[in-house]
Amino acid sequence: MQSTTKIALVTGGSRGLGKDAALRLAERGNDVIITYNSQKDEAQAVVETIQQTDRRAAALQLNVGDTRSFEDFTAALQDTLKTFQRERFDYLVNNAGHGVTVPSMADTTEEQFDELVRVHLKAPLFLTTKVLPLLNDGGAIVNISTGLTRFTHPGSGAYASVKAGVETLTKYMAREFGPRFIRANVVAPGAIATDFNGGRLRNSTQVQDMIKAITALPRFGQADDIGSVVAFLCSDDAKWISGQRIEVSGGMYL
Secondary structure (H helix, E strand, C coil): CCCCCCEEEECCCCCHHHHHHHHHHHHCCCEEEEEECCCHHHHHHHHHHHHCCCCCEEEEECCCCCHHHHHHHHHHHHHHHHHCCCCCEEEEEECCCCCCCCCCHHHCCHHHHHHHHHHHHHHHHHHHHHHHHHEEEEEEEEEECCHHHCCCCCCCHHHHHHHHHHHHHHHHHHHHHHHHCCEEEEEEECCECCCHHHHHHHHCHHHHHHHHHCECCCCCECHHHHHHHHHHHCCHHHCCCCCCEEEECCCECC
């Protein structure tokens, strides 16, 4: 008899928000497949942590900025699913990405912008459509955006604009995949203390104090503030939520 345990695929799951999302998904009883770009050892450590909870886990290499690799990745995903005695998975979390820190929009280079588009917008579109035949009806997609699509911060214009595209893309996913009862939603983090953008928030008390001063709940975010919301959206508790943007920022700039 085939297992009824759900399987989640989390891109960029070796560290930061993706790692915590993977761990929270496992806590909710899901098996988890994560991807990593270059941090194989860190990815394997996440896999081992999940396996210690008696959940199945695996890590696959994927550079989301290279759409040419998606064909081989999909084949590797199919092979991995077979080791789980499954043909399909249930939840897709498009998390992999990076930031660009520049003094102002005028300092953004074309190369930086093109890379942001490849990683943050092109990848969620084409990876999702590539693996869509393997995603079970009744499943869910969670795309990661940013609070910076609602409020502004100098130097983040290019990054936030690309993420605004992700939010529009998500609404179209919700509409077009809805006939299969596949839900699509956005999680938009506020300021989170991870190694994102070189760990600027995590390592600077000055930045931390600034974030506290502009946030209704006077603290800065941690990875588990985001991972738990992702895991919620990848569950039947969120079965009537689709096409929505959920900001998880503690109430920044209210």
